[in-house]
Amino acid sequence: MPGVILENLSGRKLFVLVSILLIGQFICFLIGGLIAPTPSSADTILATKCHDAGNNSDKWFYVRGKGKCNTIEDLKLKYSDTETQKHMANHIVFAFQIPTPRDNMVLDYSRWQQNLIGVLMFEVVYNPEAEMEPRTVISMDARLGYRNYGDAEDDWKYYASSFETRTLDCSIEVKKAGHHYNCSIVPLFELGSLHHDYYVINIRLPVDSDRKLNHGLGFVTDMWLVAINQNGGYTKVWMSMKVTFFPIIVAIMIWSWNRIHQLSRSPVLLEYMLLFLGCALTFLNMPLELFTLLFDLPFMLLFGDIRQGIFYAALLSFWLVFAGEHLMLQDEQKNHLRMYWKHLSGVAIGCISLFIFDLCERGIQLRNPFYSIWVTDLGTHLALTFIILAGISAALYFFFLSYMIWQVFTNISVKRATLPNMSNVRRLHYEGIIYRFKFLMLATLLCAAMTVIGFILDQISEGRWKWDEDLYLEYTSAVHTGVYGMWNIYIFALIVLYSPSHKQWPSEADLASTTEIEFNEISSLTSFSRKAALD
Amino acid sequence: MCAKLRLLGIGMALARRECLHSAILFFFLLLGFFLDSAHANWRTLGLTGINPAGAAIYLREKCTRPKHFGEKLSSICSYNDNILQAVANGAKMGIEECQHQFSMSRWNCSTFANTTSVFGGVTDIRSRETAYVFAISSAGVAYSVTKACSKGELNECSCDHKVHKRKPRRGNWQWGGCSEDINFGEKFSRTFVDSEENSESAFGLMNIHNNEAGRRIIRSQMKRICKCHGMSGSCNVRVCWRKLPTFRAIGDVLMQRYEGASYVRVVERRQKDEEKRKKRGKKLRAANPIFKQPNRTELVFLDPSPDYCERNETLGILGTHGRQCVQGSPRVDGCSILCCGRGYQTKIREVEENCNCKFFWCCKVKCETCHSKKEEHFCN
Numbered sequence: 085m086p087g088v089i090l091e092n093l094s095g096r097k098l099f100v101l102v103s104i105l106l107i108g109q110f111i112c113f114l115i116g117g118l119i120a121p122t123p124s125s126a127d128t129i130l131a132t133k134c135h136d137a138g139n140n141s142d143k144w145f146y147v148r149g150k151g152k153c154n155t156i157e158d159l160k161l162k163y164s165d166t167e168t169q170k171h172m173a174n175h176i177v178f179a180f181q182i183p184t185p186r187d188n189m190v191l192d193y194s195r196w197q198q199n200l201i202g203v204l205m206f207e208v209v210y211n212p213e214a215e216m217e218p219r220t221v222i223s224m225d226a227r228l229g230y231r232n233y234g235d236a237e238d239d240w241k242y243y244a245s246s247f248e249t250r251t252l253d254c255s256i257e258v259k260k261a262g263h264h265y266n267c268s269i270v271p272l273f274e275l276g277s278l279h280h281d282y283y284v285i286n287i288r289l290p291v292d293s294d295r296k297l298n299h300g301l302g303f304v305t306d307m308w309l310v311a312i313n314q315n316g317g318y319t320k321v322w323m324s325m326k327v328t329f330f331p332i333i334v335a336i337m338i339w340s341w342n343r344i345h346q347l348s349r350s351p352v353l354l355e356y357m358l359l360f361l362g363c364a365l366t367f368l369n370m371p372l373e374l375f376t377l378l379f380d381l382p383f384m385l386l387f388g389d390i391r392q393g394i395f396y397a398a399l400l401s402f403w404l405v406f407a408g409e410h411l412m413l414q415d416e417q418k419n420h421l422r423m424y425w426k427h428l429s430g431v432a433i434g435c436i437s438l439f440i441f442d443l444c445e446r447g448i449q450l451r452n453p454f455y456s457i458w459v460t461d462l463g464t465h466l467a468l469t470f471i472i473l474a475g476i477s478a479a480l481y482f483f484f485l486s487y488m489i490w491q492v493f494t495n496i497s498v499k500r501a502t503l504p505n506m507s508n509v510r511r512l513h514y515e516g517i518i519y520r521f522k523f524l525m526l527a528t529l530l531c532a533a534m535t536v537i538g539f540i541l542d543q544i545s546e547g548r549w550k551w552d553e554d555l556y557l558e559y560t561s562a563v564h565t566g567v568y569g570m571w572n573i574y575i576f577a578l579i580v581l582y583s584p585s586h587k588q589w590p591s592e593a594d595l596a597s598t599t600e601i602e603f604n605e606i607s608s609l610t611s612f613s614r615k616a617a618l619d
Numbered sequence: 620m621c622a623k624l625r626l627l628g629i630g631m632a633l634a635r636r637e638c639l640h641s642a643i644l645f646f647f648l649l650l651g652f653f654l655d656s657a658h659a660n661w662r663t664l665g666l667t668g669i670n671p672a673g674a675a676i677y678l679r680e681k682c683t684r685p686k687h688f689g690e691k692l693s694s695i696c697s698y699n700d701n702i703l704q705a706v707a708n709g710a711k712m713g714i715e716e717c718q719h720q721f722s723m724s725r726w727n728c729s730t731f732a733n734t735t736s737v738f739g740g741v742t743d744i745r746s747r748e749t750a751y752v753f754a755i756s757s758a759g760v761a762y763s764v765t766k767a768c769s770k771g772e773l774n775e776c777s778c779d780h781k782v783h784k785r786k787p788r789r790g791n792w793q794w795g796g797c798s799e800d801i802n803f804g805e806k807f808s809r810t811f812v813d814s815e816e817n818s819e820s821a822f823g824l825m826n827i828h829n830n831e832a833g834r835r836i837i838r839s840q841m842k843r844i845c846k847c848h849g850m851s852g853s854c855n856v857r858v859c860w861r862k863l864p865t866f867r868a869i870g871d872v873l874m875q876r877y878e879g880a881s882y883v884r885v886v887e888r889r890q891k892d893e894e895k896r897k898k899r900g901k902k903l904r905a906a907n908p909i910f911k912q913p914n915r916t917e918l919v920f921l922d923p924s925p926d927y928c929e930r931n932e933t934l935g936i937l938g939t940h941g942r943q944c945v946q947g948s949p950r951v952d953g954c955s956i957l958c959c960g961r962g963y964q965t966k967i968r969e970v971e972e973n974c975n976c977k978f979f980w981c982c983k984v985k986c987e988t989c990h991s992k993k994e995e996h997f998c999n
Contacts, residue, residue, distance in 0.1 A: 121794060121795030121796065122795070122796070122858075123856045123858075124796075124848075124856055124858045125795065125796025125797065125798065125858065126796075126846075126858045126859070126860040127796070127797060128769055128800075128860055128861075128862070128863075129769055129770070129771065130766055130769035130770045131770075132770055132771075132772075147770065147771055147772075148771060159981055159982050160982060161982055161983075161984055162982050162983055162984070163973065163983075163984050163985075163986060172981055172982055172983070173979070173980050173981040173982075176981055181771060183792075184768070184769070184770075184771035184776070185771060185773075185774045185776070186774075186776055186777060186778050186792060186797060186799070187775070187776075187777050187778065188774045188775060189774075190774075191792050191793075193793075194793040196793060197793060201846075201848055203846060205844075205862065207865070211976075211978060211984070213973055213974075213976035213978075213984060213986065214976045214977055214978035214984060216978075258871075262719065262865075262867045263865065263867055263868075264865045264867070269844060269846065289980060289981070291979065291980055291981075298980050299979075301978075301980045302978065302980075303978060303980070303981075303982075304980060304981070308769070308862070310844075310846070310860055312846065312848065312858050313796070315794065315795050315796050316793040316794050316795075317793075317794035317795050320794075539855075542857075543854065543857070560856075560857075564856075
């Protein structure tokens with residue numbers, strides 16, 4: 085990959101370009117921080133306990149509107165031995181109708197809100213006479229229905245249902261009557277598309293002595309649903325970023341590819357890799373999520389993961405190949421992707437195992453939104469296997485990459501020592517390689533460090549940073565848009581700076597200069613020999 | 620519809636236009652009937668208020684005297700009756716929690732259905748018991764309204780507009796969600812409960828302080844829970860929310876605050892301070908300047924408590940005669956303290972107790988009956 089723009093760019097021009105890119109980066113960060121809301125928000129909803137008089141498992145129980153259910157205010161413990169109480173459990177339906185009204189408005193979900201995750205919290209009252217095990221299996225009969233704006237208030241339609249078991253981990257500090265157990269949160273469902281306006285969730289905790297259903301369960305008096313959805317504003321900001329970056333990256337790719345084709349030589353491996361990276365980014369940048377505004381596309385969550393996975397795989401492969409191509413050993417031999425199969429297999433294995441894990445979790449959720457791989461022991465082991473496999477391959481990858489970078493640096497120092505003795509052309513060639521490599525290393529390390537620091541700060545901080553009374557910085561969103569913008573800008577810069585330079589074009593002037601160089605070389609050679617002869 | 624509602628005798632029908640004629644008549648009849656209870660304490664809702672009629676009438680009665688209500692409250696008058704149901708539930712929760720917490724104290728938070736002040740004359744004394752009652756019932760209202768909001772029973776519940784600084788609109792929720800936790804409940808409790816108090820009087824100041832302390836305890840006991848979701852289930856995106864504590868936990872913390880309540884007196888705010896904020900000229904300061912000033916989550920009282928040992932009809936104190944106590948306990952439930960030094964009797968009783976219980980969801984406990992002899996101690 086001889087003679088790229090980066091080498092021939094004057095310091096002033098490079099400074100201007102880098103400043104523009106940095107300003108772009110800062111704008112991306114501020115868009116997330118000042119315009120976008122938090123990425124997602126959670127609503128906690130308390131269950132309304134409905135009374136099902138006749139065990140109607142097909143009927144919908146909802147809280148508001150025409151035909152709402154008969155509510156049971158409080159569950160009271162009864163000390164009795166009569167059979168009438170026995171089936172009480174099967175007549176209680178925990179009903180959630182989301183979203184809940186606010187400010188005298190009936191709210192409805194917008195398709196901009198993209199996805200919905202449901203998490204349950206159980207209120208279990210401590211009973212000194214019958215304590216609950218710290219680990220209890222809870223069986224639930226869950227149904228999810230929907231209704232759209234304009235439908236009749238009682239016109240709920242079936243979306244999904246499932247019989248699920250979950251493990252409830254509970255602890256209690258003060259063992260006194262009336263206190264509650266401190267129970268873990270329980271994942272309930274995950275909807276990849278929030279296509280409808282209103283949802284209703286009906287949960288029963290059936291009791292069956294033959295099948296030992298819910299036998300060890302304590303006195304569950306209340307149930308909270310935490311409905312987590314992506315914020316519409318966040319999606320809008322995100323989509324506008326995608327819409328902005330998409331044509332820019334496409335344009336710069338076309339520009340770069342044109343330049344490569346204007347050369348007399350065929351493209352080298354690194355140029356193919358850059359193109360591949362650009363394509364992966366373009367695939368990620370494509371605002372395909374906009375289709376969810378029109379169609380019900382539950383696979384969008386999975387698809388988004390896959391797109392991101394492809395991008396990461398491309399980026400990681402690119403770094404490997406880039407380091408490999410700058411080893412400066414035998415330049416010609418390394419020019420094939422085949423040479424890197426050992427290194428790239430780490431990336432492939434990692435990505436494939438994450439992909440399988442994702443398919444197992446989100447793929448099955450397409451069929452059953454209540455499914456979670458983590459609730460069964462087998463599923464947990466399977467999921468952990470894939471995640472550990474991905475972790476190992478990540479470690480291997482970084483080992484390989486560090487090793488290659490170390491090799492490049494040792495070669496650089498070796499070459500440095502011999503540089504003054506080289507001919508002009510060779511020296512320029514090697515100096516170019518070293519400069520290119522160091523520039524990319526610096527940029528990459530900076531970007532990676534910023535990403536890691538951003539996410540770590542996000543994890544430890546409260547999510548919103550206050551500058552003064554009126555100015556809040558939505559830090560989480562800022563990190564997300566900032567990082568997204570950063571990798572776009574990074575790849576943009578790579579494609580621009582690593583495109584072939586004008587000065588390598590086989591024009592008249594160039595030919596003249598090369599002959600001049602050759603002539604110079606010859607003259608230096610002759611002078612050298614002359615000098616030797618003299619000696 | 621009108622006839623049906625009247626048959627049910629529900630005051631809610633008042634506002635309905637089709638029933639206006641009869642409603643006005645009905646209203647005046649009721650007004651005459653309840654004129655007597657114009658100063659009725661809202662906490663009575665906790666005793667009687669399970670029927671919405673009482674609650675609705677109470678609110679109408681308050682709303683007809685707007686001078687009693689601040690400007691803020693006029694919005695409450697337009698609320699629907701569900702919110703009063705929530706107030707009634709809150710009052711009930713407060714009373715029940717008070718009775719639970721004080722079950723083994725000399726004063727056991729006894730209520731009287733036939734008085735207007737619920738707890739008898741006890742709450743007219745500016746004591747720490749009064750402080751507890753005010754704090755727990757104000758917390759009860761905030762808690763119950765918050766719960767009703769979470770259930771989606773109330774349309775009035777608001778979002779936290781501080782975050783977005785925008786007027787409530789459907790689009791705002793879709794844009795940035797609702798970061799509401801207990802703000803609405805707190806705000807409602809503040810306007811509703813505090814409206815009873817006169818911020819010029821010492822007692823009023825004390826009650827407002829204790830009401831606020833009760834509400835703040837709820838917030839302080841809320842637990843933050845987070846969940847990760849994101850690409851391939853990584854912690855790319857993390858969302859957090861706050862979990863409402865149990866009311867028992869609030870009662871417990873308030874009991875600790877009760878034990879450490881500060882004895883305060885009213886001081887006039889200095890001229891300079893007054894210029895700064897012209898809100899009110901009086902404030903509460905620790906009676907003994909060497910003690911630290913009570914902060915806003917601590918309970919305050921102005922007068923020492925009566926001893927609650929002997930029966931006092933006018934104050935509504937039942938006395939501790941005949942109360943069961945715990946032998947040898949150094950705390951307030953111990954016989955030496957509870958019986959006020961009058962001594963106690965010990966009775967040995969054959970008791971039937973539940974044992975080897977098995978719980979069946981939802982609501983059944985199946986127990987065996989065990990017989991045992993038990994020593995019980997009662998105050999003289």
